[in-house]
Amino acid sequence: MDFFGYDDLVHEIYAAALEPIRWPDVVMQIAALCRSPRAMLFTPTLAPPQGGFTHAFNMPVAEMELWMKKGIHEDLLVEALVRKGWLKDGITVTGDELVPRAQLLASSFYRDLWQPTGIGRVCAGIIFDGSDLYLPPVALSVYRSFDDPDFRSEEVEVVRRLVKHLARALGLMFHLSDLAFRVAATTAALERLAAGVLVVNQHGHVVFSNHAAKRLFCRENVVQLRVDGVGGALLNLAPRLKKHERAFQDALLRALDPLQATMRTVPILGDDGIPACVVHVVPLMEESPFRANQEGAGALVFVYDLESAAEISPDRLMSLYGLTRAEAGVATEVVRGGPTEVMAGRLGVSVNTFNTHLRNVFGKTSTHRQADLLKLLLALAVD
Template identity: 30%
Template sequence: MNNKARILVCEDEPALRNDICAELVEAGYEAVGVRDGNDALAFLAEGRPDLILCDIAMPVLDGRGLLDRIRDDRPDLSTVPFLFLTAFSDRQDIIAGKLGGADDYLVKPVDYEMLLATVSAHLRLVSRVEIAVNDRLAQTREALGSAENGHYSALECLAQALVIVDREAHVLYANPKARSLACIGAGLQLDRALSLSKNNALFIDALAEVMADETGMVRSVIVTAPERDREMILLIGRIAAVEGVQRAALVVIADPGTRSIPEPDLLQAALNLTPKEAELAALLAKGLRSEEIADVMGVSSTTVSYHLKNLFAKTQTNRQSDLVVFILSLCALSPSR
């Protein structure tokens, strides 16, 4: 098979490790065998597997210890399936393993037909998620490009609530998700004529600041949605001229209460980001300013600008407003609470 999936087999019994690797190779995979958790960590420092098959009871660093280390120290491996292989078949032990972060549990003696079927199933699931991510990002990129040319039809299908306004806060467009909100309190109100309420000084001030800025900043305004008993975030960023309007802004309505802001782990896996880039991307989507992000991350503003430049390159965006929408386009793929 082309582009063979790489399976890391962590098993301290040499004969069993060799047999498992041989079965995997015969099935068309690339198999890498290691004898314990420390050897696995050494391999992971240099390479990335597509799936990890790991015995629980091993000397030095056992399977649970390895899983904990990976979950704590290697968020970049969060999408790599981790399968436990164990002689312990007790139901509670299996439940405990899955609650501890394992994706599946295979019991010794090894049923190789079951092992291969389980491996194949998990790899297919990862592939489906990757396809869904790529499709969603491509859809968002196309929609943002269409908006710049005054064509809003592509924005209709996006899951984010998006509003486009001019410098006077007149609504040029609101997609179905934004229209469904209708009224989210005093911060942003869309009546039947889709006119923007101008009684929120914070919003108007943020809009003016964004319109006057040449660096592509995004500003955020927190508004209360009484009928939803929680706050909403309005993220405001300038976009290219649309429909003859010299300057326009994109307003993204984010609802943290519905997990509309993806976790850094998901961003890292979906967009091939470094941990710092993923952290910055998540903070941007929450509406933090660059100086606030620098404080949270404990880095300088120069470092924030460096990571932001890399984010633009990796997401093929040019402005923070587009980048924020791009990040939020993954919201439907975030795990539920």
């Protein structure tokens, strides 16, 4: 492996989290490092109009347009991932592991999309599997033709390692996606977020909290600050949520451990079983402008106060966005969370009816997915 090229690429991946204009260049560098003529970083089940994205290198425009119209719904490999139970964060596989060669060659997916582009082989990594409400499904695919050699185990391992770095960088990017990325490195930008945002240093001490986080501290029923023996303020959950404290602290420790530095999502339920909040802990790399100090990178902690968002009156949503009462009920049900069947059951409607109302809500609120709708409700909750 080209270690110098790999290190430079990792640096570019984290830079692209704050400057998304860099992503096409990152994908080009990934293809070069993997000795492949084509590569794509994309949301396999979401087209751009639905909030997805596609960053491709050396993919013809006509084929890309066809893929966005057709292939996103007919991707043979995505279907195989789902069927085999392999659509999980961090999984890295080759096309031959997913679909037999004869089946691929006989498919319209290959004839219409791959063959015209000269694609025959793929090594794909699942960055996000879509199970997290706040992170859309994202995959990395590195392509070769049938004339090129198969992907060796060492090359698959390179893709697997890149997927880990991409997950960290994209996790931060999605949390900041509603801001102008060129000002994302300023504390003023963090103040604009409806979610509570805290920066902690390598010791776990809180060194910055935005307005939404300060409001949570004042309420003292979700997160609290505790002064330790060296005079720093540590983050804790409120006593009523103590059964989640261990998972919460473990997420912080993993993010701050330079050997792990992994992003964690901790859903926190109240005594009634309804989500009280969701906490995301995102490790800060050394290159990040959010670094808490010069001694260590620290972490960003996002606290989504679901209880406040769920308290928004249906009448207010009806007035602001022209929702019907049924649609307003669906909107607030999204805050409570759960599978569609569960949310529909709580409202006493069918899944089809629930989905119809939800599509109407997306259209009237100019959102495209549940995470965007939740951000909107959180913003209304702190007005």
